[in-house]
Structures are given as structure tokens and as C-alpha cells.
Amino acid sequence: TIIPDDKFQNCSLLTSTILPATISEIGKRAFYGCSSLTSITLPSNVKVIGNSAFEKCSRLNSVIWGANGAALTTLGNLAFKETALTTLFIPEGSNLSIGYGIVAGCENLEKLTGSYLTPDGNILYKDKFIKAVTRNAFDSEGKLVIDSNWMATNGGIDGYLFFNNK
Numbered sequence: 001t002i003i004p005d006d007k008f009q010n011c012s013l014l015t016s017t018i019l020p021a022t023i024s025e026i027g028k029r030a031f032y033g034c035s036s037l038t039s040i041t042l043p044s045n046v047k048v049i050g051n052s053a054f055e056k057c058s059r060l061n062s063v064i065w066g067a068n069g070a071a072l073t074t075l076g077n078l079a080f081k082e083t084a085l086t087t088l089f090i091p092e093g094s095n096l097s098i099g100y101g102i103v104a105g106c107e108n109l110e111k112l113t114g115s116y117l118t119p120d121g122n123i124l125y126k127d128k129f130i131k132a133v134t135r136n137a138f139d140s141e142g143k144l145v146i147d148s149n150w151m152a153t154n155g156g157i158d159g160y161l162f163f164n165n166k
Helices: 148-154
Strands: 014-019 037-041 062-065 085-090 111-113 123-125
Touching: 062 085
Parallel strands: 014 037, 037 062, 085 111
Antiparallel strands: none
């Protein structure tokens, strides 16, 4: 089952939701601008989160992944742009493609968990490479701290991957 593009766009009364297990795709801008949404629980078989799916959900501070998001293959451009996330778990997946600016404008973002970045811009997770990470993927304009010891050990990465972070 697919949540269509724009389905709940600007639904200001939506505060939290647990999506049913039958959902496999969240369309573009499906929850865009849901300004009261604070948490969302994604089912284990979600494969695609479309571009701007949760963009401008300014109070969204919790994303819970069923089965750790193992089925996810696409995390679209600007997926969590301008949310209140402080931590974002990046799911494991050997075919995961991460779009640009997924956390752009997330001023409270402090931590990415569940993944390890390699010098060539891939994410290494439990010895599996994620398929692709787009430039500016983690441009959070916030407090996200990149471990300088990791950078020194791994020879650095594309400077735009973590644009506007410490």
C-alpha cells in the first residue's frame, strides 16, 4: 500500500501516527507541513520515503523504524527537512539510496546513529555498503558534530556531505 503524494499535506491537527504494516511507500510530500506532528512509527516493510515526505513538520522529534528500517531502499531528497529531530537513525541496507538535504534546516540535530561513513561518501553499516549518498545529504545547519578523530583516521570525506555542521 502506498500513501499517495500530498495525502496529509499541511494537516495541522495530526500529532502522531503509527502507520499500518501494509504501508510500503510514503509518497512525495505525504506529510509535508504537518506542523503538529511530533512522532511517527514506520512499519518494517517501508521501502520508499519520498522527496519532502516529512519536510516542514516543525515539531517532528521522533522517527521509529519498524525492524530498524531494514526494507528501506530510498530515503528521498529533503525527507526530514526542517524538522525538530535531535537524532536520526539511518537504517541498514545494502541498496539504500539517500537523497540530498535529508536533514537540511534541522537546527536541533545532534546525532546520526546506525551508520558509519567511509571517505568516498558511502555509508558502511555492519560491513555492508549503502548504495549512494548524495552531496549535502546531512546538511543540517545545526549542531551535528562530526568526530574529528574519525575524519583524521579515514582521510576525510567530501566537504559537502556534512555541509553546515561542526
